[in-house]
Amino acid sequence: MSMNAIQFQRGLSLAQFQAQYGSEPQCERALVAARWPQGFRCAHCGCKRYFLTRNGQGRQLWECFLCGYQSSSIAGTVMEHTKLPLTVWFVAMYLMTQHKGGISALALKRHLGVSYKSAWLLKHKLMQTMAQHDASYRLQGRVEIDDAYLGGERAGHINGGRKAANKSAFVAAVQTRPDGRPLYVHLTPVADFTNQDMRQWAQQHLAPGCHVVSDGTRAFAQVCQAQATHERYVTGGGRQGAQTPQLRWVNTVLGNLKTSLAGTYHSFDHAKYAGRYLAEFAYRFNRRFDLPAMLPRLLKALATTAALPLKVIRGSEASS
Incomplete structure (x- = not known):
């Protein structure tokens, strides 16, 4: 019986992940490159000139040279208003893209060292991004x-x-x-x-x-x-x-x-969240031909998807 080349392909190893995304500055640089591949552009006036500064929490800000509007790398994205370090987001993306069967919010809580509430919200934001990113594709042939x-x-x-x-x-x-x-x-x-x-x-x-x-x-x-x-x-x-x-x-x-x-999953409220769990499975399946590229592709989707209000993400407690 021949070996399935897709099933046995090399993924993004933990050592490779740590080398690329192991620190907050590395994650920041990767996010900025995904969000502004052609360089910073002000969301208000479109100007490309800027000053670099930092806010009170130490997060880097891009201040528009023309209109003075300040933007962080996460403002206006799915990660907007997060209190979690970018490294936590990147580990979550790694676990959700490289595990064939997915990972529950409870397991994420243990791996990330955060509360269940934070792990659940982070996971559902990632799943909703996956769902929105694939929604427009039409099947062919x-x-x-x-x-x-x-x-x-x-x-x-x-x-x-x-x-x-x-x-x-x-x-x-x-x-x-x-x-x-x-x-x-x-x-x-x-x-x-x-x-x-x-x-x-x-x-x-x-x-x-x-x-x-x-x-x-x-x-x-x-x-x-x-x-x-x-x-x-x-x-x-x-x-x-x-x-x-x-x-x-x-x-x-x-x-x-x-x-x-x-x-x-032990269980989850499929009446409310079926679309997201199905989208997570489909997202991995549709990108199974290149496992190492799956994380950067999800990062690109996160960086270019508008912020998701809490009322959209969380209608009630889930039991996953």
Whole structure:
């Protein structure tokens, strides 16, 4: 049996991480380079000239030469108002990108030496950034899709419908390469698998001209409303349905997702936060071809994503 080159590729080792991001100045320089790759530009007037100064907490500030507006490297980003050192953020990014199965907020608390509240908030800001960063991509070419659920007795298939206790519906979609192997995945929460919900999902997540392969769920025919062609297989439920060769990769992804969530999280409020946990899994999957680059790419997303208000991040306590 040949070795899977993707699975056995070199990641970003702990020694390499420490060498690149082991101190606060190193993290600051990396963040500044990610936020202003062409050099500082004032957010108020666009001026490129500035003075360097520091605030009362010792954080470096860029003061615009023209209008006097002061900005730190984290102002206007997801990290705005954080009281945690940048090194803590970078360790969290390292753990969330280099661990295949992810890491819970409780485990982050122990690794980072911060309170559970801080670890939970940091993790959810990172997950929300991942979700927003991938949301605009539309799947192309051949796409396998399936209806799936979080919670309940069976997480992968319909069992009493969406309204069954403790179940949240989502669409699993996998874009495959010309050689048939998976390339990109979308895991998107939906209200239900109705014609209206699937039509809206298809218009948002499918590029015109793609070819969709699905099981017998009737609402999936709505992908044609997004100018996609549709190939349907009535597979039935259980093991037989999961072994349908035309839907091999979407079922494989769902199996890996279930294993990842069960092995990492004791529980979480999927009714509120399913989108983020699904996005975290998808973010790592979609960038699995280059593990060392995953952290700098997430840093770039953090540096260019607008600040996330607390009310957006935290609707209630989570139990992850």
